[in-house]
Amino acid sequence: MKDSWDAAAAEGAAERELPLSQRMIKVLGNVCFSAFVLSVLVFTVIAVTYQPPDPWLDSPKAIISKSLAATLANATFHTDDSVLTTGEDLAPLPLSNATSAADATDNATSVADAADNDKSPDAADNENSPDAAGNSTSSDAAVILPTLPPPAADCDSDAPINCSDPRALAAIRRFNSRIFRRSIVFLGYETPVPGSAPGECDAAWRFRNRREKSWRRYRDYRRFRLASADNCTYEVVSAGKFRSGTNAAPKPPSPRRSSSPAPPAQIPDAEINDTIPTLGSESDFRKGKYLYYTRGGDYCKGMNQYLWSFLCALGEAQFLNRTFVMDLNICLAATYNPSGRNEEGKDFRYYFDFEHLKESASVVEESEFLRDWRRSERATSRKAGGKITVRKVPTYKVTPMQLKKDKSTIIWRQFDGQEPENYWYRVCEGRAAKFIQRPWQTIWKSKRLTNIVSEIAGKMDWDYDAVHVVRGEKARNKQLWPNLDADTSPEALVQKLTKVVPPWRNLYIATNEPFYNYFDKLRSHYKVHLLDDYKYLWGNTSEWFNETMTLNNGRPVEFDGYMRVAVDTEVLYRAKNRVETFNNLTRDCKDGINTC
Incomplete structure (x- = not known):
């Protein structure tokens, strides 16, 4: 033991006798070696655990972005706000998972192709369609394919195509599900009718676009050429373009008898209901609570400023739990007109979905409101009753929070000052921004x-x-x-x-x-x-x-x-x-x- 201690002491003494420069080199060498060992260890751990993304699983849009990023190294990748967005563009998809919905339809198509040819993918065409309450009835659920009635044993493959036969509709369903499964969701078919030649059938259906974030439905009708296949089933040989099946189009109303020729009748969209709602009786008017904005400096400004201000006003009405009095007249800014001049007298319904707005917010049209207001005032002057109380608010500096407990029938905001003091959106600035939420979901395109x-x-x-x-x-x-x-x-x-x-x-x-x-x-x-x-x-x-x-x-x-x-x-x-x-x-x- 003594010998080992003496050896260690001798070694320490010898090391202390080394020059300082040699000792520094030795220490530096030990540090570098330790860093090298540590870097090798870290690299080994990363190499074992890292899983690079599979480029085949990237979306087409991601691939385009990467390709262009390599082409233009200095390009900026941000959303360009020169395109105009509204509520349906900002809302989440109605399907909980759009990719899952597409995959569900793909599965339906695969089952249809693998099954007997006498089966019809009804469920594939109606997957994810809304129920009576407007809810999605299925997203990733299994698709059930109902069977058609068994064909007759003595069917004749040379017999003419019968468009009303369920097998014709089944063939059209299978064809559409295979071709359009990633673009549109089929919501309902009508019975096909004969086309213009033997073997042709015109079919109509309702559909929803997968990339549109609302449940709005559209109509299409196309011409299909069918042929007999094995097992007495039908198959689609060729299909026409969008709305080519004119025999399946909605029938125009009967023409009026007149000496002068009438223009060709057009089929209105029966699903559009943008009529102006009425307030009802004079007593109903007095029971209501209203928020009324007079026209301000936002009039004839760009549409983005119009929407920003309009949604501020609508948001305040919702905060105050009042009906918003809405002017349907819009002044279109000069930037949208070839004449280079502002144009008044445009209707809100030209640009936006008034039906959706009145279903998702409490609004009343201005002229209807003013007419009922005058009628109620006259009725009040003739008999004793509840008087219509009005609070006039001359400046935006009176905040929505100050008006929250106001009991007046009408809160009348007036914007008579100079710009920018007379902009509607000033109401939602400052502290009010914490309380007023702009209801973007209420604004859809027409x-x-x-x-x-x-x-x-x-x-x-x-x-x-x-x-x-x-x-x-x-x-x-x-x-x-x-x-x-x-x-x-x-x-x-x-x-x-x-x-x-x-x-x-x-x-x-x-x-x-x-x-x-x-x-x-x-x-x-x-x-x-x-x-x-x-x-x-x-x-x-x-x-x-x-x-x-x-x-x-x-x-x-x-x-x-x-x-x-x-x-x-x-x-x-x-x-x-x-x-x-x-x-x-x-x-x-x-x-x-x-x-x-």
Whole structure:
């Protein structure tokens, strides 16, 4: 033991006798070796536990973003707010899991193909359809395929096709479920009727678009050519385009007898109910509580400011538990009009879904309210009774919290000051912002406009990609967007899009570029579609034209700039893959230089 201690002491003495520089080198070497061992250990742990993402499982949109990110290293990836969003764009999908719903339909199709040919995928066509309460009846549940009646033993394969035979509808269901399963949800079929030639059947159905976040329903009717298959079943040989089965279309009303020729009858959408609700009797009016805003500085401003202010007012009405008095007249800002002037007298129902608004919020139309107010005042002056009390609020600085306990029949906010003191949205600023929630879910785009959207998407068989090309004033402003003009030139668009969109796909271009032929170079690579290709959908023989003219007391309504942007936006949202200007096409920032 003594010898070991003496050896250790001798070694320590010898080490102390070494020069300081050698001792530092020895210590540094030990530290470096320890760091090396630690880094090898960390790398080994990461290599064992890390699982890289499988690129085959990425969504097409993710693949497009990655491809363009590699092409444009300096591109910014943010949502471009030049497209117009409303409540149905911000709300979650009505299905709890859109991918699961698509997979459920895929499973239904697989079962239908594997089963006997005399089975019909009714459940696949009706999966996830709302029940009477508007709820989803199934999301990931198993799909049950009811069987058809057994065919007769002596069936004749050469017999003519009978369109009313359940086997014809079963064949059409199977075909649609296979072709459109990732685009639309089928909600109900009608019995097919004969087409224009032997072997043709026209079938109609209701459907909902998977990429639309509301439960609104649309109609389609197509022409199918059927043939007899094995086991006395039918199969679809070919199918027509969107609304090609004219024999299955709704029948127009009987024409009125008149000496003058009438315009072609159009079928109105029976599901649109945007009539103005009435308040009822004079006593009902006195029982109510109302919030009334007079017209302020927001009038004739851009639609985004209009919505921001309108939803502030509606949010205050909900906070106060009152009915909001609503002016249906809108002044459309000059930026949406080719004339460059503000246009008054536009109807709220041209742009937004009034039926959904009045179902999801308590509102009353202004002229109806004022008429009942005057009638109630006259009735009160003739007899003793409850007087209609009015509290006038001359400034936005009186907060909603101060009005919460007010018992007046009418709270009348007046906006008579100078801009910006007379903006409606000032009511929701400051401390009130903690109490007032803007009810975005109440604002949907007009169903008359989304009917046009569905027809455009249907003409492309719901199978298309889209690119959003922003030009206009931004492309001309080289100080804020120095690269935008060049990055969205026809040559640049061809160079960039051919790297991420397969050739000869249907390519819808949502754009504010006014020159129709600007995108002609893309026609050598894609089936290009522009909004102006579908002018007949709002022309003077269209359903939209006749219905809006009815709203406008028989006067034609112009398809204005805001309507164009709304339709462009919705067609863009329904595309299978979407390429954005400031996300993908240009190095510029969407809000100008140095704002990325």
